[in-house]
Amino acid sequence: MLYILGLGLRGASSLSLQEKDILSGCEHIFFETYTSVSPSQTIDQLSTMLNREVKRAGREDVENPVALLSLSSRHDVCLLVTGDPLSATTHNQLRVDAQQAGINVTVIENASILSVIPGKLGLFPYKMGPPVSLPFPDDNFLPRSVCQKIKFNRDSGFHTMVLLDLREGRTMYSFEAVEVLLRMEEKHAIGAVSRSDVICAAIKVSQEGEKIICDRSENILDLRLEESPVTLVIPGSLNHNEEYFLGKFAKKCYYFR
């Protein structure tokens, strides 16, 4: 049996009671470390709490899961995934691969940044457009599509969640992400973001030091906050309630200066 378990956003303490029971009865526990960032120390916390070895599973282990599936065909195996486990294609593919190998798969959901972020900012789920991913701008890779999707959402009055690329155990910082967005905009001139547009940065959500900032992008650049993980939100049109809630929930909020 293969269990794909969501770890939520708080490390070991956001495991559900059912997940803890499953983990306690499992023979092999892996912690997937490449599709998202969990609080540091999570792997140690898990080992201590469960009194068991928790192994790291990297990109190769999950995308070419021959060893993982072979183990699951003979033993009860848990794969822990930060957030909700079925938000990434990789884990859907793993679920299908396991099914096709005749292995029973149980998936347990958990909190995902995708549903938590709007609430943290006081934004209405009904006004969230499709999210976008922002890649590191290696070799000047600044895809036009990111700006187009943001622009489309804004023109429709929708908010855009911008999921930030990961590297070396952290997401892009807020100022790095804003910088990349502005460079994209400079290159493609789509009208998605400008230096004076207001952007929200949700930093260390549900962790010690959580911070919601809502300010002009030039000010987020100037802050140069070296904190991770971060998710950006580009607001579309805010209704009265959203402006009110955002003003209450954000540490620094442009709308209520």
Added chain:
Amino acid sequence: MLYILGLGLRGASSLSLQEKDILSGCEHIFFETYTSVSPSQTIDQLSTMLNREVKRAGREDVENPVALLSLSSRHDVCLLVTGDPLSATTHNQLRVDAQQAGINVTVIENASILSVIPGKLGLFPYKMGPPVSLPFPDDNFLPRSVCQKIKFNRDSGFHTMVLLDLREGRTMYSFEAVEVLLRMEEKHAIGAVSRSDVICAAIKVSQEGEKIICDRSENILDLRLEESPVTLVIPGSLNHNEEYFLGKFAKKCYYFR
């Protein structure tokens, strides 16, 4: 102190370890019963597990929270909310009201139907348009806006999650919801849904008897499944991976007949 705790989708067993600790140390525990449906027996399970009284909090208690806030100003109070606690305006307002009354508020997120549904169907989060709510058609209340929003999403290639109204402890059934959508369409002729369009119904998600159905709306009507809770998804354009995953994850899938 007021704790607003997400209960997730599985009743007591989807509480997180941290939430269980908080509940154990709390003096008053309320379970909010009107913004969503938890598995029946949840309140009894919670009482038994915590060995404490768990009181029901209805609409009045949460929307006019004078008593709740007064209690929270003197005691540690927990309000349990099915799914994620900050997806409804009501709870955002409660958070603000408590803050303004000088009461410390701690919110603990949990799995939400909003982020879980795409994964259960194998749909890409990047292709989810804004969700819509479908009200019971009392007095022939069939708002044009529901059809317009679905049509807008479909025209943009996005999928639409349709959140179904609650009454007497259950959501609309899948066939009732499809019927309402078709009546709306008949009234407004927007081109959002037709009898031959394919619709997905996610039934009893993460509960015993979970079922993902993907079929022409006329066939969902014919099935007359009296099961709750249900969330519908109106697919926009499916990419190759989505069609493949949906075919694997759905019990009955039109795309793979």
